[in-house]
Amino acid sequence: MEIVLETKSLTKKFKNITAVDNLDLVVYKGEVFGFLGPNGAGKSTTIRMLTSLIYPDQGEIYLFNKKLTANSKSILRKVGAIVESPDFYLYLTAFKNLEFLSQLYGINPTRKQIMEILDFVGLSNRWNSKVKTFSHGMKQRLGIAQALLHDPDLIILDEPTTGLDPQGMKEIRELVISLSKEKGKTVFISSHLLYEVELIANRMIIINRGKKVVEGYVKELLNEEKATYNFRLSNIERAKNILISLNFELNHDFEVNGNEMLISTKRISASQLNKIFVENGIEVFEFYRKRTLEEYFLEITRGQK
Amino acid sequence: MKKFALVLFAFICFAFAQDKNANRIIEKIKANYDIINDYSVEIKGKVDFPDAVIPELKAKIFFKKPDKFKVESDNFMIIPRQSIKFYPDILNEKDYSSLILGEVEIDNLKHFIIKLISNNPEVEEVVTIWVNSENFTIRKMNLIGSRIGKVEIEFFYKFFDGKYWLPEKMTATFEASKILFPRMRRFDKNQKENSGQVQEGKILIQYYNYQVNRGLEDKIFEKKK
Amino acid sequence: MILKMISFELYKIFKKWRTYIGFLALSIFIPILIYGVSEGGNHYQRILDRNMGDQFLIVGNLVNGWYVAFITIQAMIIHIPFFITLVAGDLFAGEGSAGTYRMLITRPIRRETIVVAKYIAGFIYALVFIVFFGLISTFPAIYFLGTGDLIVPLEKIIVIPSNEIYWRFLLAYFSSFISMCLVVSLAALFSSLVNNAIGPIVGTMAVIVIFLILGELPFELFEKISPYLFTKYMTVWIDSFDYPVDFSRILKSYAVLIGHGILFFAITLLNFRKKDILI
Numbered sequence: 001m002e003i004v005l006e007t008k009s010l011t012k013k014f015k016n017i018t019a020v021d022n023l024d025l026v027v028y029k030g031e032v033f034g035f036l037g038p039n040g041a042g043k044s045t046t047i048r049m050l051t052s053l054i055y056p057d058q059g060e061i062y063l064f065n066k067k068l069t070a071n072s073k074s075i076l077r078k079v080g081a082i083v084e085s086p087d088f089y090l091y092l093t094a095f096k097n098l099e100f101l102s103q104l105y106g107i108n109p110t111r112k113q114i115m116e117i118l119d120f121v122g123l124s125n126r127w128n129s130k131v132k133t134f135s136h137g138m139k140q141r142l143g144i145a146q147a148l149l150h151d152p153d154l155i156i157l158d159e160p161t162t163g164l165d166p167q168g169m170k171e172i173r174e175l176v177i178s179l180s181k182e183k184g185k186t187v188f189i190s191s192h193l194l195y196e197v198e199l200i201a202n203r204m205i206i207i208n209r210g211k212k213v214v215e216g217y218v219k220e221l222l223n224e225e226k227a228t229y230n231f232r233l234s235n236i237e238r239a240k241n242i243l244i245s246l247n248f249e250l251n252h253d254f255e256v257n258g259n260e261m262l263i264s265t266k267r268i269s270a271s272q273l274n275k276i277f278v279e280n281g282i283e284v285f286e287f288y289r290k291r292t293l294e295e296y297f298l299e300i301t302r303g304q305k
Numbered sequence: 306m307k308k309f310a311l312v313l314f315a316f317i318c319f320a321f322a323q324d325k326n327a328n329r330i331i332e333k334i335k336a337n338y339d340i341i342n343d344y345s346v347e348i349k350g351k352v353d354f355p356d357a358v359i360p361e362l363k364a365k366i367f368f369k370k371p372d373k374f375k376v377e378s379d380n381f382m383i384i385p386r387q388s389i390k391f392y393p394d395i396l397n398e399k400d401y402s403s404l405i406l407g408e409v410e411i412d413n414l415k416h417f418i419i420k421l422i423s424n425n426p427e428v429e430e431v432v433t434i435w436v437n438s439e440n441f442t443i444r445k446m447n448l449i450g451s452r453i454g455k456v457e458i459e460f461f462y463k464f465f466d467g468k469y470w471l472p473e474k475m476t477a478t479f480e481a482s483k484i485l486f487p488r489m490r491r492f493d494k495n496q497k498e499n500s501g502q503v504q505e506g507k508i509l510i511q512y513y514n515y516q517v518n519r520g521l522e523d524k525i526f527e528k529k530k
Numbered sequence: 531m532i533l534k535m536i537s538f539e540l541y542k543i544f545k546k547w548r549t550y551i552g553f554l555a556l557s558i559f560i561p562i563l564i565y566g567v568s569e570g571g572n573h574y575q576r577i578l579d580r581n582m583g584d585q586f587l588i589v590g591n592l593v594n595g596w597y598v599a600f601i602t603i604q605a606m607i608i609h610i611p612f613f614i615t616l617v618a619g620d621l622f623a624g625e626g627s628a629g630t631y632r633m634l635i636t637r638p639i640r641r642e643t644i645v646v647a648k649y650i651a652g653f654i655y656a657l658v659f660i661v662f663f664g665l666i667s668t669f670p671a672i673y674f675l676g677t678g679d680l681i682v683p684l685e686k687i688i689v690i691p692s693n694e695i696y697w698r699f700l701l702a703y704f705s706s707f708i709s710m711c712l713v714v715s716l717a718a719l720f721s722s723l724v725n726n727a728i729g730p731i732v733g734t735m736a737v738i739v740i741f742l743i744l745g746e747l748p749f750e751l752f753e754k755i756s757p758y759l760f761t762k763y764m765t766v767w768i769d770s771f772d773y774p775v776d777f778s779r780i781l782k783s784y785a786v787l788i789g790h791g792i793l794f795f796a797i798t799l800l801n802f803r804k805k806d807i808l809i
Binding site: 356362378380383389448 | 585586587588589590591592677678679681685686687688689690691692773
């Protein structure tokens with residue numbers, strides 16, 4: 001697979017704080033790559049380095065197999081980015097902002113092209129409004145529009161759904177998926193919301209305190225985790241004995257909390273467990289899958305795993 | 306006592322005689338100008354003023370008796386009032402004293418020196434004139450007053466049209482410090498303090514193309530609104 | 531690309547309200563000044579007439595349009611840098627406070643190009659402002675008060691004949707432009723260091739005012755350092771009204787001003803090349 005973006009031992013320090021610490025990552029052509037980490041993990045610092053806003057103290061960044069530091073001008077021509085919130089010249093209209101920003105790529109888009117992009121992000125009816133009148137969501141969409149203007153191969157989006165309402169988040173997610181599926185773009189998307197990445201990314205990396213914690217395909221990472229189920233039962237003591245008889249270890253494979261039981265297992269599915277309890281005369285009031293990728297992510301970033 | 310009365314009588318007689326002689330000379334001076342009802346003349350002027358650069362002036366003067374005048378010019382210049390009337394203002398007053406101080410030779414010609422003092426106590430200027438004994442023109446004029454300091458004016462005459470003695474050149478010397486130009490502050494330089502020394506200023510005026518008694522109309526002297 | 535960047539910068543400058551504060555201020559102040567002089571009955575002429583005593587006459591139209599234009603420059607010596615700084619102080623910091631640095635620097639443009647374009651746009655603004663200043667302080671004044679010789683009542687009293695006035699005013703406005711380019715350079719330098727325009731505006735004006743005051747203090751120490759303060763050379767415009775014009779002095783002032791301008795530009799460039807855009 002063709003590598004679009006690669007970092008090697010990328011490091012950035014701010015005084016005594018190491019914001020990014022020997023970070024290695026690889027992004028392949030055509031994939032949506034999720035860049036995850038809690039707030040302050042070093043995601044924005046990494047993205048700022050990828051977009052030449054700041055310079056690494058150590059390590060190298062390769063984009064399209066070229067060193068970024070030496071070829072930033074030619075590389076950035078193929079990159080569209082939103083770094084943090086997309087801020088525009090508020091006193092200019094959406095159209096004028098896009099016209100100017102595209103000219104800085106050395107292209108002179110026609111009015112039709114700009115309107116098409118605005119239409120793609122759902123802002124064609126507000127093309128002549130000053131950006132200061134835009135909502136946060138509209139600015140985010142305009143941000144995506146400006147990142148697409150010059151038809152880049154790689155699109156870097158830094159937490160594009162931050163501050164949006166659920167509907168706005170959904171719209172941006174759909175936009176990102178369509179960028180990948182319809183336009184065949186490589187998308188590098190950072191987020192601190194795991195479920196968001198779960199919904200749109202093929203591969204992901206989780207970083208914490210500037211360091212890589214885990215990297216891989218989203219599906220593989222999901223398979224790797226144990227399923228955790230929460231059961232509310234009529235007879236906890238009996239259920240406990242049944243599980244012990246099935247070689248489950250208390251406080252390792254399962255925990256008891258009042259009349260609830262938290263069971264972690266890869267061996268037995270939830271429906272099988274349900275069947276076992278019922279067949280043994282235990283009434284199952286409720287059961288649901290407790291462990292999600294979100295919890296997994298939180299555990300990793302807390303260093304609990 | 307008799308002796309004193311005699312001396313006093315002699316002095317009064319002398320002073321009276323002096324006054325009478327001076328008045329006679331002044332009458333002759335006035336006669337020179339009485340025949341000029343109006344005139345116009347072009348002038349070129351040059352001012353030499355310490356700490357000032359003033360370019361040569363070109364102007365046209367119009368004068369009509371008794372005291373109407375107008376100076377027409379686009380240029381800026383300072384000129385003495387006497388450069389228009391050619392004699393001191395005090396001679397237009399009715400109540401003044403005159404005294405012959407003596408005689409002196411200027412350019413090999415005898416000149417009377419006459420002191421003119423206004424009897425109006427509000428006028429503090431004292432004027433001394435040097436009068437040509439042959440044509441009774443004022444060759445020199447000296448004005449002293451606390452406000453104006455000392456101003457010395459010299460005239461150089463020519464006989465025009467076989468009738469009129471009129472100056473073709475005038476020089477004025479004055480105390481520059483008495484003429485106060487309001488000045489602006491300059492930010493890049495510390496302004497020099499006045500040294501207190503008396504510095505002289507000079508004005509030179511040359512007259513050309515006199516047109517005398519051509520009947521200048523009054524409207525020439527009306528000020529533009 | 532540089533031309534596009536410059537036009538972009540100019541477009542941004544002239545789309546901002548603050549850009550017009552200076553123009554507005556001049557449009558209000560100068561007509562008031564002209565009105566004051568014409569209606570006030572030639573105050574200066576009256577002072578002069580009074581000071582001349584009874585024995586001297588002032589000849590010529592002393593308080594004319596040129597005189598008003600001259601005192602306007604003199605009066606605006608502090609204000610014009612302020613109006614210039616209002617815009618130049620925002621050149622870089624404005625991008626910082628608006629967050630648009632990120633938009634700008636993630637484009638395939640060299641950072642040097644951004645700095646050069648911003649500086650040139652700042653110089654063009656200064657030029658436009660000085661041209662406007664020149665036009666508004668001469669044409670209406672001449673229309674209402676006429677022409678004539680210009681009296682320059684400074685340390686020396688210089689009367690400039692009317693035929694010499696045009697080129698002297700042009701030289702004065704050009705000199706003002708050179709001075710304002712230095713103000714642009716200094717304000718832009720400060721602007722590149724921070725992300726809020728207030729700091730550079732206040733900082734630049736503070737430097738100018740403090741240097742002017744230091745250069746004026748009548749103490750030996752300050753008189754010694756005075757030649758090394760660039761503000762001393764910012765009043766180079768006034769040398770256009772000297773007699774005779776000391777062109778070597780003017781060129782020396784230009785050299786000092788341009789030299790400082792280049793220095794400020796170089797510091798800005800070096801700093802901005804390596805600047806981490808963290809906002």
